[in-house]
Amino acid sequence: MSTELSEAGNLDGSLEQAADGQTGLTDICSGTAGSRMASVAEYYAGKNVLITGATGFMGKVLVEKLLRSCPEVKALYILVRPKAGQSMQQRVSDMMKCKLFDRVREDNPDFHQKIIPISSELMQPGLAISPEDVEKLTACINIVFHCAATIRFDEPLKHALQLNVIATQQLLGLAQQMHHLEAFIHISTAYANCNRKYIDEVIYPPPVEPKKLIESLEWMDDGIVRDITPRLIGNRPNTYTYTKALAEYVVQQEQDKLNIGIIRPSIVGASWQEPFPGWIDNFNGPSGVFIAAGKGILRTMRANNDAVADLIPVDVVINLTLAAGWYTAVHRPKTALVYNCTTGGINPFHWGEIEHHVMSSFKRNPLEQAFRRPNANITSNYLINQYWILVSHKFPALIYDLFLRLSGQKPQMMRIFNRLHKAISLLEYFSSQDWEWNSENMSMLMSQLTSEDRKTFNFDVRQLNWPEYIENYCIGTKKYVLNEDMSDIPAARQHLRKLRNIRYTFNTLLVVFIWRVFIARSQMARNIWYFVVSLCFKFLSYFRASSTLTN
Numbered sequence: 001m002s003t004e005l006s007e008a009g010n011l012d013g014s015l016e017q018a019a020d021g022q023t024g025l026t027d028i029c030s031g032t033a034g035s036r037m038a039s040v041a042e043y044y045a046g047k048n049v050l051i052t053g054a055t056g057f058m059g060k061v062l063v064e065k066l067l068r069s070c071p072e073v074k075a076l077y078i079l080v081r082p083k084a085g086q087s088m089q090q091r092v093s094d095m096m097k098c099k100l101f102d103r104v105r106e107d108n109p110d111f112h113q114k115i116i117p118i119s120s121e122l123m124q125p126g127l128a129i130s131p132e133d134v135e136k137l138t139a140c141i142n143i144v145f146h147c148a149a150t151i152r153f154d155e156p157l158k159h160a161l162q163l164n165v166i167a168t169q170q171l172l173g174l175a176q177q178m179h180h181l182e183a184f185i186h187i188s189t190a191y192a193n194c195n196r197k198y199i200d201e202v203i204y205p206p207p208v209e210p211k212k213l214i215e216s217l218e219w220m221d222d223g224i225v226r227d228i229t230p231r232l233i234g235n236r237p238n239t240y241t242y243t244k245a246l247a248e249y250v251v252q253q254e255q256d257k258l259n260i261g262i263i264r265p266s267i268v269g270a271s272w273q274e275p276f277p278g279w280i281d282n283f284n285g286p287s288g289v290f291i292a293a294g295k296g297i298l299r300t301m302r303a304n305n306d307a308v309a310d311l312i313p314v315d316v317v318i319n320l321t322l323a324a325g326w327y328t329a330v331h332r333p334k335t336a337l338v339y340n341c342t343t344g345g346i347n348p349f350h351w352g353e354i355e356h357h358v359m360s361s362f363k364r365n366p367l368e369q370a371f372r373r374p375n376a377n378i379t380s381n382y383l384i385n386q387y388w389i390l391v392s393h394k395f396p397a398l399i400y401d402l403f404l405r406l407s408g409q410k411p412q413m414m415r416i417f418n419r420l421h422k423a424i425s426l427l428e429y430f431s432s433q434d435w436e437w438n439s440e441n442m443s444m445l446m447s448q449l450t451s452e453d454r455k456t457f458n459f460d461v462r463q464l465n466w467p468e469y470i471e472n473y474c475i476g477t478k479k480y481v482l483n484e485d486m487s488d489i490p491a492a493r494q495h496l497r498k499l500r501n502i503r504y505t506f507n508t509l510l511v512v513f514i515w516r517v518f519i520a521r522s523q524m525a526r527n528i529w530y531f532v533v534s535l536c537f538k539f540l541s542y543f544r545a546s547s548t549l550t551n
């Protein structure tokens, strides 16, 4: 069945035309030449904006930036579902209380009036939006930002397809009913085509015709789908990148009916400048790795020191997204424009450098209650990594769990390491190789902005100072993810000193113990020991004699 499905996709000649969606930048624009162009904030003034995924990491930053830098925006309609026992209203009200919105709150304490939550479960038919809400949205929305997705790397294919592809199709259907829609901006990922080494700003032919895949998976039970997933995703590492590639194709299919922009960010990290340097609220991507290393839990990971670490700050992605929304609506490109939102080609930084700066930052600003002193190394060698996993992860976990057991507590360290190893194994694909992205459209977009907009919606990553960014990122994980207080840093340093002393004591005891075992069992070890000790004595007496002579 898997072969049939993938072959069906690959043999479909019409798919090959998808790549032809690329058009020269000079002939894509129509309309506004000659007249004074509205600035980005002026464009959003009086507009009704629809956002999916507004409760997520990037969605929240998008909502915040729109409210802060486009204060005349009319309303933000956000699609939200109830979750984890919380109603939609409760979730939105909690979100608005979050620290991220402090600056907006200062500027406009009533900012919440502009946020209009719409109940929606994207996995349901019709996105589970009520008919009244559909009517409201189709009557007033001017621009759509589609951020919602499952970003889990271990998501079962059916689920990932339902959310990342089918929900996108449904949203496109809704968008087509909108009477005043000016632009549809879809957030994809720079890794949608990670099966290629060079990635252009085009939509590549999808690995399979999405419609055929959807029809085929419909009748299969979860077990069959799980079995054929590796064959279907082929040389992509997970269902996430696979379904994001399919989603791009689905979006492109509507380019004749809608003005479309597709944003492809690489690895989205903490904010660079706005609203605060280092803002981050999750463990995804590198953040979890940094935290695990800062806590002294993670000591080794497979990554290529010399590979480019294509991190991109979340505020850069959002600034580019808003600018792309403006450009798409104002210039109405004839085909969907793709923006590779990456740093590697413009201001490259490597995993080896990240390792160095993360470690030194956590030594200066330690996390509270670290398990061990932060000291992580990356290596591209499988065997060396396995060795360090054994010595620096499993062995200490075993000892710590033994200590917990003896003191009547529940052992937990081995379980933590097993989860960490699972997470890391899913990330290593991305940290062990590099890709080259063309990001001409990012430069083109920048050239279209006024100098004022270039400052307000800054996505010029040439200005990014990596060591400073990484320092703020690490501090951000401490402040905003772990909710640790900066005033506790002296205590955290004291804790690290204690850990260092424990390590020295432990190492000394270990050497003495091993030596005692050897001495007790082997005549040769005893001879070596006496030889070394007598050599030391001779050296000491020579040293003493020569220093007495010189005095």
Ligand SMILES: CCCCCCCCCCCCCCCCCCCC(=O)SCCNC(=O)CCNC(=O)[C@H](O)C(C)(C)COP(=O)(O)OP(=O)(O)OC[C@H]1O[C@@H](n2cnc3c(N)ncnc32)[C@H](O)[C@@H]1OP(=O)(O)O
Binding pocket: 151, 152, 153, 154, 188, 189, 190, 191, 266, 267, 268, 282, 283, 284, 285, 286, 288, 289, 290, 292, 293, 298, 299, 300, 301, 303, 351, 354, 355, 358, 376, 377, 378, 419, 422, 423, 424, 426, 427, 428, 430, 431
């Ligand atoms: C050696 C140190 C020096 C550093 C230098 C080297 C650094 C190398 C870093 C390499 C990073 C490479 C990153 C590549 C990313 C590619 C990006 C592609 C871009 C994208 O488009 S999408 C965004 C990326 N998506 C993700 O990152 C999602 C990955 N996560 C998952 O798929 C799942 O969460 C995972 C890892 C399978 C775990 O699943 P599960 O066991 O079911 O756990 P939960 O998700 O429910 O989470 C439970 C609990 O754990 C916390 N958590 C989640 N992830 C991590 C983590 N990586 N580290 C630590 N903790 C983590 C999570 O918040 C939950 O906490 P609760 O308190 O809520 O229970």
Ligand SMILES: NC(=O)C1=CN([C@@H]2O[C@H](COP(=O)(O)OP(=O)(O)OC[C@H]3O[C@@H](n4cnc5c(N)ncnc54)[C@H](OP(=O)(O)O)[C@@H]3O)[C@@H](O)[C@H]2O)C=CC1
Binding pocket: 052, 053, 054, 055, 056, 057, 058, 059, 079, 080, 081, 083, 120, 121, 122, 123, 146, 147, 148, 149, 150, 151, 163, 187, 188, 189, 190, 244, 264, 265, 266, 267, 268, 269, 284, 285
């Ligand atoms: N983070 C990264 O490194 C990168 C992300 N991207 C892309 O950016 C976009 C945003 O990612 P990010 O903010 O990090 O992801 P998050 O996981 O933080 O947010 C996902 C959002 O989607 C919503 N969502 C998920 N499932 C459903 C559902 N069934 N019904 C309604 N809403 C749902 C979530 O809502 P809820 O709160 O209810 O779960 C949440 O608001 C995605 O399209 C992703 O592919 C691209 C490159 C890198």
